[in-house]
Amino acid sequence: MLSELKKEVCAANRALETSGLVKLTWGNVSGIDRASGLWCIKPSGVPYAELTLDDLVVLDLDGKIVEGRLRPSSDTRTHLHLYREFADIGGITHTHSPYATIFAQASRELPCYGTTHADHFFGTVPVARSLTKAEIDHDYEHHTGVAIVECFHKLRLKPLEMPAVLQACHAPFTWGKNAKDSLNNSIALEMCAQMALGSLQLDPTLSAIPAHVLQKHHDRKHGREAYYGQKQQAPHEWR
Amino acid sequence: MLSELKKEVCAANRALETSGLVKLTWGNVSGIDRASGLWCIKPSGVPYAELTLDDLVVLDLDGKIVEGRLRPSSDTRTHLHLYREFADIGGITHTHSPYATIFAQASRELPCYGTTHADHFFGTVPVARSLTKAEIDHDYEHHTGVAIVECFHKLRLKPLEMPAVLQACHAPFTWGKNAKDSLNNSIALEMCAQMALGSLQLDPTLSAIPAHVLQKHHDRKHGREAYYGQKQQAPHEWR
Amino acid sequence: MLSELKKEVCAANRALETSGLVKLTWGNVSGIDRASGLWCIKPSGVPYAELTLDDLVVLDLDGKIVEGRLRPSSDTRTHLHLYREFADIGGITHTHSPYATIFAQASRELPCYGTTHADHFFGTVPVARSLTKAEIDHDYEHHTGVAIVECFHKLRLKPLEMPAVLQACHAPFTWGKNAKDSLNNSIALEMCAQMALGSLQLDPTLSAIPAHVLQKHHDRKHGREAYYGQKQQAPHEWR
């Protein structure tokens, strides 16, 4: 069941460690097959290097486990809520990568300070509020998803234009068209956070880049006439 | 003698280097078999990559060497005192990992600024005072242990709830249920210290996370109804 | 066609990743054969580890693709303009390496704070202005090159004496006598930026090194009587 999806999700989970984004077992990737509504996620607490396709846990969009002998990631109900509310996303990555987490811990949003950021995130990466005691006491991980969705509705953000959030006191979540794309957005977010911290050290009053630069970089990679990469155009069309 | 324990302690010592926590020979891991009261530790000054099971030094709880042809770590008497005073710990790791040592050198305790910290350390990681001249001149490493235990008694901390300390002017010690667990706590402490330094750069007046978030993360991983990892519950119980 | 050049350019592109300068596909190297006026560059969005000689795209100095089935790097028109305007350069490297980008994002030029810098860059690495909306909307990457060349003309800089620029809001470009040399200058720039950030943390009012130290280090490596490395002199001439 879902063997292609499982391969991609397993590879993305292993890459969490080899890319240096996570220590110990502090992160997880999931991916969804929208046709069937089935999705799979890393099991809780299993070392990345030992992870096999059979270890992945398959769930439906009601959160029912349909395959797998291991307990799913403790963050499963956050992923579930995001898949239900963000209809166009195909993969989710959660890490405690240090620089993104530095911003999350300080409840500090991440403005767009350069084109690296603009290529991946269309504007300021927002902070989702931390949870109330009641939300934490009952169904904590579900409410993490609720706070993220609430944040995106309030700021009128589109999930695929802004495929990242920093949860206050906690850490980042990213997503994308598929599992690999969500992982790449975690890598990009970590670098943007590291570079923002450094640029702020040089200039604590630094402003975000001009709107037209942001728009251009977004369109160049994600717009209707995107020309980054190999898929959208044949080489002879390049000029 | 103690072959399983030796394997674990040897692997944890080698991981000090491969995990990037130590340079040269600046760290050591030990583990104890509580049934026999015997414990083993890295020999002093031996490169990690060359360490074999036979190199480990086995001692009893009086500090007498019962096996091994090499001199034990110069920090042996600190480990000994911790095993005697903290009855429920099964392993100890000492490193000079850079970010934790940055806090120790500044005699600065490490507040809980996020859930990464809360998952491992139940509150502020304390600073044990530096030693007096008399303590240093006579049985220095023993008094390092004394200062740590004194700090824990004074703050009424439980060693397995707070498996780490920063010794002023020196470096961190961590411990855990066993040697591997103590190593993992060193890895976690180093990341928490790195992220705290960064979050403090963004906000020098940053507060610790709310008590209910700290409690939840501690319980989720260590409480009676813990649901992180694979051991406590079967997968079908997950929801 | 151009098989030696392609080998060098392919190796330099792969080294972008193995050297840690780039994440994902955030960088590209090109090299030119001045005799024929043909040059080659990385294709857009192709992972470094999978890059083969046949993947490289060969262009002429009018920007026409003369060989290659893939679309060239999205930064191709910046490279093209630099090759046309800087007649003595033989290779160009573009990265988003974190420390150099930290300075670029803050629109902060990089003064020469030490001999590491002086060995590679003859003075302050300049910042090229960010682009106007009109420049971005029409032929963006070409205008990036225009802004760099304008900056060098204005400051009367010689490209091989100052083989680097930081583009405001964006990232660095470096160049050199050939592709490998341009890559080495990216590695040097990244280290100089990292060390400058640290030295500025210790002393926010730090001055550049004295002019005679800068001149000496430049001459020692690049001057007529250079004595660094193995090429210019036989060993018996050393003293």
Place this chain on the structure above:
Amino acid sequence: MLSELKKEVCAANRALETSGLVKLTWGNVSGIDRASGLWCIKPSGVPYAELTLDDLVVLDLDGKIVEGRLRPSSDTRTHLHLYREFADIGGITHTHSPYATIFAQASRELPCYGTTHADHFFGTVPVARSLTKAEIDHDYEHHTGVAIVECFHKLRLKPLEMPAVLQACHAPFTWGKNAKDSLNNSIALEMCAQMALGSLQLDPTLSAIPAHVLQKHHDRKHGREAYYGQKQQAPHEWR
């Protein structure tokens, strides 16, 4: 000739790169055979991974090349002066390692902020002044050595108690009983500089550790009754 020494010096030079202390060819290690007065050093500009025993250049204490077909390191005359003036050292390492260079660029000495430092350097690592124009114009690298020796005489420092110096505007030099020991001191210096920078971020007015802690750590590792490592005492003497 000097085959054991060459093996050690070659291995130490290769370790400059694998340990992460140097990029490109920014560093060199030498070692001396005091009996014959012959010493060998890395050739200038040769990549570490390609270095062979035959590439090393052997010189006498007059600076005459007695073996080797390549030009020696451009820093050769600095090493020569140190070997002539510091009679008890057996090896020298020069790097541009980032954190030590951050302090050197800022002309900032490195106080002893913790026991990591105390284990290797007996007090504050000093800054040697930068050179005058006359010194730089004539026999630059020799005068670098002169400034270092002058600094040590002025501060009444013993080279083996303080096996490191930061040259203003430039970078660190370290030395030791032999080549490997000098390399280890470069590794230690880099970590101490990194941790000092971080501790100063937490507390810009941080003081050096108390004199009795410094003395103890120095004696524990280097004093007459040293008990660190395996050489000085048999294990049964440990308590």
